[in-house]
Amino acid sequence: MPEPLKRDYPKTPDDGLVAWAQAGDTEAFEELVFRHRDKIYARAFMMMRHEDEALDLSQEAWVKAWQRLHQFHGESSFATWMTRIVINLCLDQIRRQKKVKSESIEHLEEEGGGVERLMPAEEINPTEGLEKGEVRRRIDEAMGKLTPAHRAVLVLHEFEGLQYKEIADRIGVSIGTVMSRLFYARRRLASLLQGLRRERQP
Amino acid sequence: MKNETYLELQACLDGERDALRCAELEAQCAQEPELGALRDQILQSREVLRQHEPDHRVPVSREFYWRQIERQITPENRTHTSSNPWMPSWGAALRWLVPIGGLAAAAALFQLPDSPDPASQTTSGARSVETTQLALNSGAPESTSVEYRSESDGVTIHWIH
Numbered sequence: 001m002p003e004p005l006k007r008d009y010p011k012t013p014d015d016g017l018v019a020w021a022q023a024g025d026t027e028a029f030e031e032l033v034f035r036h037r038d039k040i041y042a043r044a045f046m047m048m049r050h051e052d053e054a055l056d057l058s059q060e061a062w063v064k065a066w067q068r069l070h071q072f073h074g075e076s077s078f079a080t081w082m083t084r085i086v087i088n089l090c091l092d093q094i095r096r097q098k099k100v101k102s103e104s105i106e107h108l109e110e111e112g113g114g115v116e117r118l119m120p121a122e123e124i125n126p127t128e129g130l131e132k133g134e135v136r137r138r139i140d141e142a143m144g145k146l147t148p149a150h151r152a153v154l155v156l157h158e159f160e161g162l163q164y165k166e167i168a169d170r171i172g173v174s175i176g177t178v179m180s181r182l183f184y185a186r187r188r189l190a191s192l193l194q195g196l197r198r199e200r201q202p
Numbered sequence: 203m204k205n206e207t208y209l210e211l212q213a214c215l216d217g218e219r220d221a222l223r224c225a226e227l228e229a230q231c232a233q234e235p236e237l238g239a240l241r242d243q244i245l246q247s248r249e250v251l252r253q254h255e256p257d258h259r260v261p262v263s264r265e266f267y268w269r270q271i272e273r274q275i276t277p278e279n280r281t282h283t284s285s286n287p288w289m290p291s292w293g294a295a296l297r298w299l300v301p302i303g304g305l306a307a308a309a310a311l312f313q314l315p316d317s318p319d320p321a322s323q324t325t326s327g328a329r330s331v332e333t334t335q336l337a338l339n340s341g342a343p344e345s346t347s348v349e350y351r352s353e354s355d356g357v358t359i360h361w362i363h
């Protein structure tokens with residue numbers, strides 16, 4: 001009897017791996033994890049800014065994805081679907097944390113008008129003349145200084161490309177709150193980037 | 203300028219307002235340098251973010267990362283999962299702690315009637331700790347133990363090797 005053909009996981013595209021995984025093939029799923037783990041982890045890290053938390057949430061996202069694989073019908077790419085799962089888990093976690101932590105001063109400032117909101121916009125490009133890697137590093141540092149609520153809106157809008165309405169639905173706030181948080185987050189980020197530029201100027 | 207104007211301007215730049223209102227705001231930006239600077243700043247920060255998304259990689263090996271997922275999704279392990287999906291890793295540690303803890307508790311009970319050792323007492327009343335090694339008369343002469351004694355708490359614990 002001829003030996004059955006061995007599945008070539010690394011050379012199979014995502015949709016093929018998904019189909020095998022839906023039939024219970026964990027090796028196909030492992031290949032999907034291997035392909036997209038950095039992106040999923042990076043998204044969790046951007047939201048949470050905590051290595052262990054991001055690691056746990058990204059792994060939890062993969063477990064959830066396995067349990068819900070039958071719900072994936074290819075309306076979006078597998079990576080997009082996975083990103084949605086991990087972001088939802090991060091938002092749940094942020095909500096839980098918000099319940100136990102008191103509102104930050106920064107948040108209260110935002111509600112009251114905010115320092116950055118009233119600050120005049122500077123015309124200097126804070127990343128001008130910097131190498132790509134350095135710009136990334138500075139953005140990362142500045143993102144880490146935003147509150148989870150502001151960071152979440154910024155990530156969903158700028159990196160996930162969601163519209164105000166979609167963000168409002170995902171987070172469970174009004175469109176007005178999304179607009180306000182996005183505005184504040186952008187101004188705060190611009191202000192932090194300016195600050196980093198000044199700090200590092202000789 | 204009012205906050206509503208700022209937010210409307212932002213909405214225009216994000217493609218969330220109708221063209222007519224956006225044209226009005228654009229004209230306003232040309233007349234008001236502060237509003238114009240704000241528009242440039244929003245555009246700039248948006249572009250910088252989109253083009254330089256920070257990159258983060260999983261800080262553990264592929265195998266380690268996958269094993270923890272695999273443990274949750276394979277049927278033989280799924281039957282043992284608790285309500286907290288990450289509990290098994292703690293469970294593994296607890297499996298070792300239970301016998302060790304039991305042994306330590308038994309040793310502590312055995313030692314509690316001991317009279318306080320004057321040599322280990324301190325005048326300040328602060329916790330004093332004395333660690334010794336001794337052979338037990340339990341039929342296993344090669345066994346040794348480490349003793350933790352706290353006079354202030356009135357507790358003595360033996361760890362048996």
